[in-house]
Amino acid sequence: MSQAQEVINYHETTKHHFHRYARSAGYMDWANQPNPFRIYEGAEVFPLPLSGGQLADIAYHRLYSSADILPQPLNISSLGSFLGLCLGLSAWKAAGGSRWSLRINPSSGNLHPTEGYLILPSLGELPSGIYHYNVFHHALEKRIGLPENAWPLLKTHFQGAGFLVVLSSIFWRESWKYGERAYRYCNLDVGHALAALAYAARVHGWRLTAITGAGDDQIAAMLGLDRTPFEALEEEVPDLMAWVAVENCSVDISQTLPDDWTRIFSSLKMDGHPNRLSPSTVDWSIIYRTEAVARKPPTPAMVYHPTDRPVFFAPPSTCQAVDVIRRRRSATAFDPRKNATREAFLSLLERTLARPGAPPFDAALMGPAVDLLLFVHRVADVDPGLYFLIRSGEDLAPFKSIFNSSFLWRPAHPGLPLWQLSQGEVTLEALEVSCHQEIAGHSAFALAMLAPLKQMVADRPYLYRHLHWECGMIGQVLYLEAEAQGMRGTGIGCFFDDAVTELLGVKDEALNSLYHFTIGHALEDQRIQTLPAYHHLVR
Numbered sequence: 001m002s003q004a005q006e007v008i009n010y011h012e013t014t015k016h017h018f019h020r021y022a023r024s025a026g027y028m029d030w031a032n033q034p035n036p037f038r039i040y041e042g043a044e045v046f047p048l049p050l051s052g053g054q055l056a057d058i059a060y061h062r063l064y065s066s067a068d069i070l071p072q073p074l075n076i077s078s079l080g081s082f083l084g085l086c087l088g089l090s091a092w093k094a095a096g097g098s099r100w101s102l103r104i105n106p107s108s109g110n111l112h113p114t115e116g117y118l119i120l121p122s123l124g125e126l127p128s129g130i131y132h133y134n135v136f137h138h139a140l141e142k143r144i145g146l147p148e149n150a151w152p153l154l155k156t157h158f159q160g161a162g163f164l165v166v167l168s169s170i171f172w173r174e175s176w177k178y179g180e181r182a183y184r185y186c187n188l189d190v191g192h193a194l195a196a197l198a199y200a201a202r203v204h205g206w207r208l209t210a211i212t213g214a215g216d217d218q219i220a221a222m223l224g225l226d227r228t229p230f231e232a233l234e235e236e237v238p239d240l241m242a243w244v245a246v247e248n249c250s251v252d253i254s255q256t257l258p259d260d261w262t263r264i265f266s267s268l269k270m271d272g273h274p275n276r277l278s279p280s281t282v283d284w285s286i287i288y289r290t291e292a293v294a295r296k297p298p299t300p301a302m303v304y305h306p307t308d309r310p311v312f313f314a315p316p317s318t319c320q321a322v323d324v325i326r327r328r329r330s331a332t333a334f335d336p337r338k339n340a341t342r343e344a345f346l347s348l349l350e351r352t353l354a355r356p357g358a359p360p361f362d363a364a365l366m367g368p369a370v371d372l373l374l375f376v377h378r379v380a381d382v383d384p385g386l387y388f389l390i391r392s393g394e395d396l397a398p399f400k401s402i403f404n405s406s407f408l409w410r411p412a413h414p415g416l417p418l419w420q421l422s423q424g425e426v427t428l429e430a431l432e433v434s435c436h437q438e439i440a441g442h443s444a445f446a447l448a449m450l451a452p453l454k455q456m457v458a459d460r461p462y463l464y465r466h467l468h469w470e471c472g473m474i475g476q477v478l479y480l481e482a483e484a485q486g487m488r489g490t491g492i493g494c495f496f497d498d499a500v501t502e503l504l505g506v507k508d509e510a511l512n513s514l515y516h517f518t519i520g521h522a523l524e525d526q527r528i529q530t531l532p533a534y535h536h537l538v539r
């Protein structure tokens with residue numbers, strides 16, 4: 001089997017069908033529930049300040065405006081607020097004798113397989129080095145100290161001051177609950193985390209750019225993930241690296257890594273021993289086989305510059321960026337009596353379109369390849385029905401030729417690439433394709449993210465991950481804009497894959513559904529108590 005076929009085989013094998021869900025344990029093995037917090041025991045620890053107060057006045061809509069936000073100086077305090085606003089805790093919840101934490105970045109099943117690392121210059125008492133972000137203690141754990149001559153190399157290569165950030169995944173955290181489908185969820189979570197990083201950079205006046213030329217083995221060698229004594233099946237696999245520029249933010253930086261960095265970094269001494277996450281693990285072997293064939297080699301950078309487009313529905317100007325980022329939550333139920341306004345609906349969709357300088361797609365991961373199929377239920381002045389938002393380009397002809405010939409293709413708004421396909425209630429359809437989850441039908445609208453997966457992975461199997469990352473990024477955009485609009489969203493990883501494309505009359509070879517999402521007015525569960533994010537820390 002070719003590598004591309006292996007990736008496609010993974011996707012096929014892990015589809016949910018009406019008559020059969022993808023393979024998983026089928027029960028919750030509580031005794032082996034993985035610890036959601038990675039800790040490097042014995043590593044030197046640098047607690048981070050908790051504030052972020054200096055950003056309180058930055059209005060949410062400025063995240064998307066072309067006007068600069070005054071860059072924060074890079075120091076331990078701004079690093080603390082940066083990490084706290086992308087990968088940190090957002091709250092603790094308590095009910096019925098249990099307590100669990102939530103984070104700024106969402107995660108399928110709240111299992112949090114994504115870990116974060118920083119490669120930093122020396123900042124006061126913090127020596128230049130490679131650090132793991134310890135989410136529970138809001139602290140940096142020093143894994144590798146960098147020699148004095150290393151940092152000037154990075155600064156010259158990236159044309160200014162800044163730092164590198166790396167995301168990695170621990171598949172076992174997700175496969176413990178979701179079995180074979182977990183690799184998809186880990187990659188969706190990476191997309192959410194990447195978007196969270198891009199927003200946190202923007203709010204500090206910084207800019208995040210993905211190093212799209214880097215190979216996974218290069219990243220693992222630089223970080224030492226390839227020589228860390230992880231417990232079997234608790235390994236961390238690198239996802240991606242990004243540069244956060246804290247000055248010269250408008251300069252398009254190199255999106256590749258020099259060859260000799262791997263050699264320089266991989267010879268450095270490492271500290272800290274990874275904590276064990278579970279007493280015992282289960283080998284969902286298809287995940288590890290797929291990871292091996294979807295690993296990215298070093299390549300030329302995948303450079304992407306979106307073209308500018310007019311804004312029709314500006315983001316809300318009445319709320320603060322930091323508040324929206326911190327209060328993002330998933331809705332667990334929606335009020336089916338409440339509509340979204342037409343303006344909020346169109347603003348939500350417009351935010352998902354890539355624009356120069358607008359996070360998170362200014363991370364320049366790759367050109368947009370994901371389009372949105374919308375199930376409109378309750379939006380004032382918008383007919384219920386199916387709609388299609390073309391994010392990947394402007395041309396509807398390729399879709400028209402493969403979708404059901406009965407579709408209307410009626411422009412929904414002049415200027416937006418949004419088309420009405422059908423008229424009439426689609427609540428049952430939305431609910432049914434999303435594993436019968438009520439949140440997909442009781443909301444104002446739900447959506448499926450579609451991409452030509454099989455064509456895209458044919459030459460570059462690693463794009464399987466990029467496509468899921470793009471979906472996660474779209475999800476994060478929707479989560480924030482929903483909050484800003486006084487509504488709430490929820491990511492939906494459980495869906496019946498083929499039922500979606502069948503609804504469109506499209507062949508599986510042409511398009512695949514990769515992620516679903518739903519947005520509306522949330523109903524709160526009053527039995528659940530909320531506690532502040534870092535109440536457990538004494539600082």
Ligand SMILES: Cc1cc2nc3c(=O)[nH]c(=O)nc-3n(C[C@H](O)[C@H](O)[C@H](O)COP(=O)(O)O)c2cc1C
Pocket residue numbers: 102103105106107108109110185188189192328329330331332437439490491492493494
């Ligand atoms: C990739 C992904 C898939 C998800 N799938 C579902 C789903 O199918 N059903 C659901 O109710 N919630 C789903 N969620 C929401 C998570 O359960 C939620 O993010 C998690 O419990 C953390 O809560 P928070 O988002 O409020 O921080 C998903 C979230 C993500 C990121």
